[in-house]
Amino acid sequence: MSRHWHDLHSPASRASLYLRAASKRKISADRLPGDGLRCLIGVQPDNLAAYRRLCHFADDGRLPATYPHVMAFSLQLQLMTADDFPFPLLGLVHLHNRIEVLRPLGAIEGLRFAVYTDNLQAHAKGGTFDLVTEAEDGIGLLWRETSRMLVRGLKLEGGADEPAEDEPAALPEATRWYADSDIGRRYAKVCGDYNPIHLSAASARLFGFPTAIAHGMWSKAMALAALRGHLPHSGYAFEVGFRKPVRLPSEVVLSASEAGPQGTLRLDGHSGVLHMVGHWEPL
Incomplete structure (x- = not known):
């Protein structure tokens, strides 16, 4: 797929994104959009410190491997509350999460994130898709997350049995x-x-x-x-x-x-x- 990228100066406010999420209650289509979002997002030291305390991470000079997920969360919300996103956000179920740490996450003040959706498939309870988030520094890709999401009630051709x-x-x-x-x-x-x-x-x-x-x-x-x-x-x-x-x-x-x-x-x-x-x- 040829993906169309939208480059942002910053994500929209979370309050506005949650209002958009609350207003959409029905599935509007059975195809994923071909667009993706990209944005440079800086590390907020106070938020990082609070996250370490909350999840019991030591302050070892590196970002916790799950912290880029927190940094990119508003960008993910913006992608999944856009007009062309076909599924209601509040009905999605997070089934699976894979994080890849390609290079050390030390000495980082900000990361350039890219988020997009892919891999729509039939599931016994509806359908699943992957929400993919990638993070780059000045050298290149150093972190990737793939979250598999379940859309209950979605009807796709070639239904699937529930995986064992x-x-x-x-x-x-x-x-x-x-x-x-x-x-x-x-x-x-x-x-x-x-x-x-x-x-x-x-x-x-x-x-x-x-x-x-x-x-x-x-x-x-x-x-x-x-x-x-x-x-x-x-x-x-x-x-x-x-x-x-x-x-x-x-x-x-x-x-x-x-x-x-x-x-x-x-x-x-x-x-x-x-x-x-x-x-x-x-x-």
């Missing part, structure tokens, strides 16, 4: 943490993701959840921070699939392989609830 989800093997416990009832609001304040399903039980019930649920990218960031000694500084991918949501408040247990060039992880709750599975590997 294998139960991952038991692993040694690495750590555990308590996701308290306000972690969704605290994450939203730092990262800008104010999806109502994360903010309170009352707002979550409007979307069919009995309680608020933790942000998937908070769970991934907490796992990445806990496993920082397992990973190199660069040249790796860290990939997770989101299973059952973490209902707030609750305790979760992270289990993982031993440190090494590749390994697997899982995040479990009580009563046998599996929240997240994943792995890391060299690029």
Whole structure:
């Protein structure tokens, strides 16, 4: 596909983007737009410090591998609330997230981001597409994220069966943490993701959840921070699939392989609830 790029001086305000998201409730088409957005976005030191505290990352002079996702979040919102984007933002479900760290994320004051959508496919519950975010410095590409999103109710030709989800093997416990009832609001304040399903039980019930649920990218960031000694500084991918949501408040247990060039992880709750599975590997 020949992609048409729009270069921005800065993303639109999040308040205006959320108003646009709230106004769209129906699927309007079954094709992804061919446009992408690009923008230079600077690191905000106070926000970075707050993110490190929230997700338990050490201040080692490098950006946490999940932090460029936070930097690019408004740009992602702008892409998915544009007039030509066919799906309502508030109905999307984040199924899977892969982050690739191609080069070390140190000594960075800003990054040039590019965001676009790709790979629309049929799914048993509708359809999926990939939201791709890439970050460059003055040398070239150094970070990439691919988020697979589910569009419930989308009808595409050549329907698909729901993919089988294998139960991952038991692993040694690495750590555990308590996701308290306000972690969704605290994450939203730092990262800008104010999806109502994360903010309170009352707002979550409007979307069919009995309680608020933790942000998937908070769970991934907490796992990445806990496993920082397992990973190199660069040249790796860290990939997770989101299973059952973490209902707030609750305790979760992270289990993982031993440190090494590749390994697997899982995040479990009580009563046998599996929240997240994943792995890391060299690029």
